[in-house]
Amino acid sequence: MMQTENLVMHIPNRPKLDALNWQIEAGQSWGVLGPNGAGKTTLLLTLAGLKAPRSGRVLLANQAITGYTMPQRAQKLGLVFQQQQDDFPATVLATALMGRHPYLRSWQTESQADLELAQHALAQMELTELESRSIQTLSGGERQRLALAVLLTQNPDLLLLDEPTNHLDLHHQMAVLEILHQQVQAGKSAVMALHDLNLAARFCSHILLLYPDGQACWGEKNTMLQLPALEKLYRQRLITTQIAGQTLFFPYSSIG
Amino acid sequence: MQLYRLPHLLGLMAFALLVILLGVLLGSVNLPINAIYSVLTGQGSPLHNTLILDLRLPRVLAAFATGGLLATAGALMQVLLRNPLADPYVLGLSGGAAVAALLAMLAGLGVFWVSSAAFGGALFSTFLVFGLAYGSGQSSATRLLLTGVVVASGWGALISFLLATSQAHQLPGMLYWLMGDLSHAPSPVIPWLVLLAVLVLLIPLGRTLNVLARGALQAAALGVSVKKVELMIFGLAALLTAIAVTVAGSIGFVGLIVPHLMRMVFGYDQRILLPASALAGGSLLVLADTLARIVIAPQQLPVGVITAMLGVPVFLLLLYRSNR
Numbered sequence: 001m002m003q004t005e006n007l008v009m010h011i012p013n014r015p016k017l018d019a020l021n022w023q024i025e026a027g028q029s030w031g032v033l034g035p036n037g038a039g040k041t042t043l044l045l046t047l048a049g050l051k052a053p054r055s056g057r058v059l060l061a062n063q064a065i066t067g068y069t070m071p072q073r074a075q076k077l078g079l080v081f082q083q084q085q086d087d088f089p090a091t092v093l094a095t096a097l098m099g100r101h102p103y104l105r106s107w108q109t110e111s112q113a114d115l116e117l118a119q120h121a122l123a124q125m126e127l128t129e130l131e132s133r134s135i136q137t138l139s140g141g142e143r144q145r146l147a148l149a150v151l152l153t154q155n156p157d158l159l160l161l162d163e164p165t166n167h168l169d170l171h172h173q174m175a176v177l178e179i180l181h182q183q184v185q186a187g188k189s190a191v192m193a194l195h196d197l198n199l200a201a202r203f204c205s206h207i208l209l210l211y212p213d214g215q216a217c218w219g220e221k222n223t224m225l226q227l228p229a230l231e232k233l234y235r236q237r238l239i240t241t242q243i244a245g246q247t248l249f250f251p252y253s254s255i256g
Numbered sequence: 257m258q259l260y261r262l263p264h265l266l267g268l269m270a271f272a273l274l275v276i277l278l279g280v281l282l283g284s285v286n287l288p289i290n291a292i293y294s295v296l297t298g299q300g301s302p303l304h305n306t307l308i309l310d311l312r313l314p315r316v317l318a319a320f321a322t323g324g325l326l327a328t329a330g331a332l333m334q335v336l337l338r339n340p341l342a343d344p345y346v347l348g349l350s351g352g353a354a355v356a357a358l359l360a361m362l363a364g365l366g367v368f369w370v371s372s373a374a375f376g377g378a379l380f381s382t383f384l385v386f387g388l389a390y391g392s393g394q395s396s397a398t399r400l401l402l403t404g405v406v407v408a409s410g411w412g413a414l415i416s417f418l419l420a421t422s423q424a425h426q427l428p429g430m431l432y433w434l435m436g437d438l439s440h441a442p443s444p445v446i447p448w449l450v451l452l453a454v455l456v457l458l459i460p461l462g463r464t465l466n467v468l469a470r471g472a473l474q475a476a477a478l479g480v481s482v483k484k485v486e487l488m489i490f491g492l493a494a495l496l497t498a499i500a501v502t503v504a505g506s507i508g509f510v511g512l513i514v515p516h517l518m519r520m521v522f523g524y525d526q527r528i529l530l531p532a533s534a535l536a537g538g539s540l541l542v543l544a545d546t547l548a549r550i551v552i553a554p555q556q557l558p559v560g561v562i563t564a565m566l567g568v569p570v571f572l573l574l575l576y577r578s579n580r
Contacts, residue, residue, distance in 0.1 A: 050476050074479030085471030087338050090524045098467050102479035106460035109527075154478065 099153025327537025330511030347404030351411020352381025436507030436560030
């Protein structure tokens with residue numbers, strides 16, 4: 001699906017960054033873990049071709065990402081950002097329909113099939129009832145789900161997600177990650193920046209760790225989610241416990 | 257999908273025609289409606305012929321085109337800068353035009369040269385702002401806006417300087433130009449051609465502009481070549497504004513308020529919003545100019561005064577009602 005060749009991200013004032021030779025296959029869901037400012041968002045933007053790397057290159061379906069036209073690229077990969085802009089009002093449905101933009105020629109308008117895709121995505125994100133509301137009236141969690149609905153409407157093969165569970169309540173965290181899991185099972189790939197180790201352990205098949213000093217390592221979930229590595233990653237003591245065969249991680253604190 | 261808005265748009269078009277008709281009939285001398293018919297069929301009296309074909313119709317058409325140009329440019333600027341407070345002049349365009357036009361007036365040049373100077377000044381200011389904002393390699397809507405606002409302040413200071421140092425007998429003409437005035441408007445052919453050409457050019461860009469309003473990164477993620485599109489909007493908006501300024505001086509308010517009015521009525525979709533803004537902006541300016549001609553006839557007011565007097569209460573009323 002996607003490959004990086006000696007990829008070094010462009011992060012100002014960070015001279016020592018590991019080169020990434022990374023393979024993302026169909027059916028894999030990658031969790032990108034790292035402390036604040038480690039470069040998770042920059043990594044996603046670089047993979048999406050929206051930010052030029054310092055060196056190396058990104059291959060999408062064996063072709064350099066820079067070789068695609070913008071609409072072609074947007075048909076193959078989609079991105080959900082941490083924040084959404086809404087200086088101008090638009091309805092929830094019209095916003096979801098924007099996911100079809102890369103598929104439509106400039107003179108075309110959205111077809112009935114496009115409308116159905118958008119409505120299906122809104123239903124998956126439990127937003128059907130808000131369809132005709134203005135996006136400016138939505139809560140933080142509703143906005144986040146709408147951004148995911150845009151991605152589902154866009155329906156790319158590779159899903160890049162910057163903290164997809166941001167602002168979501170517990171039920172919607174599960175609902176969203178389960179839908180992403182289904183998408184990956186159906187042959188897509190996902191790369192998501194996450195802060196919750198337990199969600200990463202449950203919903204990701206692979207993990208990439210981004211250290212603040214520029215080191216990176218990646219591999220299967222079980223080899224990566226090891227206590228020493230994670231404690232070094234976050235500079236935070238962790239405690240683990242086993243429940244129903246699953247390892248759970250908790251940050252240690254001297255209080256409580 | 258937005259076709260259900262079409263009747264509204266047709267209604268707006270009918271309103272525009274009505275306003276144009278009113279503009280032709282009303283003035284220091286009011287004409288009966290059959291005067292138009294007889295003039296158009298070649299049976300009008302010489303007085304009516306001159307009044308309609310040589311005086312009022314060109315002026316009304318110039319007013320309509322100017323309003324349409326400004327409102328379209330405003331709608332484009334608001335998307336480009338992702339800022340609902342943007343207007344066609346926000347990037348210092350009218351300031352550059354004004355300084356050049358005032359200098360031409362001070363030099364005692366005629367109407368043609370004043371207009372040409374205004375056009376040149378507007379383009380100069382456009383390139384200046386664009387070069388400063390994008391030249392450093394980094395570009396963002398905020399940077400462009402900030403550069404434009406600061407350059408505009410610079411032009412403002414130059415305008416004040418020119419006004420303060422010029423002779424008393426030159427002041428009225430200069431002030432009229434600054435407030436926007438259609439009494440010296442040149443032939444409306446070029447403004448109309450440009451307005452129509454740009455609107456046709458914008459039709460296939462409408463959906464892209466909708467996506468761009470969601471932010472540059474989101475638009476890029478959805479397959480928009482952001483830089484290319486932004487450059488094109490910037491160029492088109494600058495051209496529209498430069499021509500409007502050339503025709504009528506700097507008429508405030510139309511470019512800022514009309515897109516907002518249209519958003520309240522038609523929703524945000526640029527595919528409807530841009531033609532609607534052009535129609536409404538044109539109608540507003542024709543109405544305002546008609547009033548400017550008759551309120552204290554036979555004297556005329558600068559049209560910019562009337563646009564605000566008409567537009568402010570209408571806008572506030574709609575805003576008040578939409579918040580309930």
